[in-house]
Amino acid sequence: MAKKIKLILAEDEIALGQIIKESLETRDFDVILCENGEKAFEKYKSEQPEILVLDVMMPKKDGFTLAKEIRAIDDSIPIIFLTAKSQTEDVVEGFSIGGNDYLKKPFSMEELIVRIHNLLNRTQVQKTADILNIGEYQFNFPKQLLHYKEEAPLQLTHREAHLLFHLIKNQNKVLDRSLILNKLWGTDDFFSARSMDVFISKLRKKLNKDDSIQIINVRGFGYKLTV
Known part of the structure; x- marks a missing residue:
């Protein structure tokens, strides 16, 4: 059945x-x-x-x-x-x-x-299609797993996974800070913005085994993921 x-x-x-x-x-x-x-x-x-x-x-x-x-x-x-x-x-x-x-x-x-x-x-x-490649990493968005070569995958939090997904989908483009704050945090106030900065720092650390990957802070606008 x-x-x-x-x-x-x-x-x-x-x-x-x-x-x-x-x-x-x-x-x-x-x-x-x-x-x-x-x-x-x-x-x-x-x-x-x-x-x-x-x-x-x-x-x-x-x-x-x-x-x-x-x-x-x-x-x-x-x-x-x-x-x-x-x-x-x-x-x-x-x-x-x-x-x-x-x-x-x-x-x-x-x-x-x-x-x-x-x-x-x-x-x-x-x-x-949501199993995405980024440099030497593979990102399984539905399962929120970040794979690097043959190493054990890293389990991302819900917010980390969604933030990384939007960065990858907008690769080499500026991801509007206010837009993503409202989408993932529900507000673009100061405290949410500081929280987002912390999540960006966490993602940078989790992607640091591939030197070609950068998450750039475009001051006054947002973030840009480049590979």
């Missing part, structure tokens, strides 16, 4: 939520239905789903706020927004805070299912 795909559905319209849940469950999804954003966030932390389907307008915590909180700790889980809104600015906001897709109500279940599978397939390809 194929493994079921665990999905969190956050929808405050109970009747609609049940219809979506039952339809997905006939297609080998394991659906956790939540009636508000607060419950969905708790279930996200405890259930480790593979994908999130979030209504935008919900009590206690709306879908956009929920997505922002999840993106602060998880860059990779696919997120689809469901909404009755049709304004362009709402669509733009949904994508800008980390949404992967946006489905306007009313929609067909077939369309939702196709979009879910497309995102899951794209995520799987991305995970394969």
Whole structure:
């Protein structure tokens, strides 16, 4: 029997939520239905789903706020927004805070299912691509492991791994300090900036076996990784 795909559905319209849940469950999804954003966030932390389907307008915590909180700790889980809104600015906001897709109500279940599978397939390809080479190091981003030749790998913390990932993805370009602080720390205040400096120092030490690798402080702008 194929493994079921665990999905969190956050929808405050109970009747609609049940219809979506039952339809997905006939297609080998394991659906956790939540009636508000607060419950969905708790279930996200405890259930480790593979994908999130979030209504935008919900009590206690709306879908956009929920997505922002999840993106602060998880860059990779696919997120689809469901909404009755049709304004362009709402669509733009949904994508800008980390949404992967946006489905306007009313929609067909077939369309939702196709979009879910497309995102899951794209995520799987991305995970394969997230084993990155940097100089003589190999960085396994999903597992947060930094390998140097035949030596035992170094286990990075969540924040170290995400910071290094963004540096590598922007290799030879300046990584905007304020942008990455807001993304990983949730604020760009003085104390968060000092914390980021400490993490940069830690990464420099962990990469110091390859002299070609440098993390340069571009004063007033951010950091640049060069190899």
